[in-house]
Amino acid sequence: MSIRERILSDLKTAMKEKDAVRLSTLRLVSTAIKDRDIAARAEDRCQGCEEHEIMTILQKLAKQRDESAETFENAGRLDLAEKERAEAEIVREYLPKPMDEGEIEEAARGVVEELGATGLKDMGKCMGTLKERYTGRMDFSRAGATIKSLLTNAA
CATH class of the missing domain: 1.10.1510.10 (Uncharacterised protein YqeY/AIM41, N-terminal domain)
Structure with missing residues (x-):
């Protein structure tokens, strides 16, 4: 249903x-x-x-x-x-169970690796992919901070 x-x-x-x-x-x-x-x-x-x-x-x-x-x-x-x-x-009640901090970080790492993101210029691409896959489950402000730290450390 x-x-x-x-x-x-x-x-x-x-x-x-x-x-x-x-x-x-x-x-x-x-x-x-x-x-x-x-x-x-x-x-x-x-x-x-x-x-x-x-x-x-x-x-x-x-x-x-x-x-x-x-x-x-x-x-x-x-x-x-x-x-x-x-x-x-x-x-x-109609939203799926929200992701915890660990799941958000794991998903963010997966997207960064999958897209081959190397710097902050790729942040929009990464966030777009996360929103496409995890809408309703993920806190995107936390995900954005996680992606930013991953991309900053990668550069």
Whole structure:
């Protein structure tokens, strides 16, 4: 079952169970995916957005919820912060298990070796390959720092 199908199935279940938080969160996710589908069709991709694009959308939504929760906490609105964190957790259910530091370093080393990257000029190529392969699982800010240190030491 694809992520898209799983989200729609869970949306229907949330409607039946009258789970308001889950329902509103999944509607938000579904709307974001539909918006991306419309943009993809404008690019002559009739099948809509692909799985890796959905992963990117989910990551973005989870990150937005976390940032909003932090903002609400700082403003003393703990009720709203709690709601945002609950939504972020619901969104994360559809993302694969995130990679730990060791896995990120291993993947970064593999890509650097595979592409034969020798200096910082190859960083974009390496990051593009990582994003293509590990969208939804990897923290790209950590990966960028790892690749930069590998390429700096290689030069």
